[in-house]
Amino acid sequence: MFNMNQNKTNFTRTSDWLAACGKEPNEKNLSLQFGCHLEELMEQIDEVILVGSVSDNESLEMAATRIKGIAHRLKTGATGIRIKNREKFLDALCDGEVTGNGVAFMANMDKNEADRRVLATNDMKLVNGKPVLSPGGKIMKPPGWVAPYLGDCV
């Protein structure tokens, strides 16, 4: 099957998806998206254990719990962010993608295939190019939508 997304970068696929969902760049959506980003980073931390030091592990868990609280407040609009230095911020975002890919490589994971599945299932949240919205305006998962299976990529 021809996939019109196959030559797009992950960034363009994501920005196209957000635009289709009516999420234009503004301060409120930036804060919400940063909350989502922090939440995913904390989900990474939830899935590792620091071996050899109980107190390091406790510190990491405590830090993650506190950052999850901030992420929730960003997602609900209770707080917001302001970028201090846009160039340094973009550099950190790009480097974070590089290091994340490096972690997947070092963990022997098939991130290329996992990325394809995650982005494809994200696209499947759109019905005829439009998001399914709740009465409150939240993007919903359409009936029959299933989360990507990554069991054979690990």
Ligand SMILES: [Mg+2]
């Ligand atoms: Mg997640």
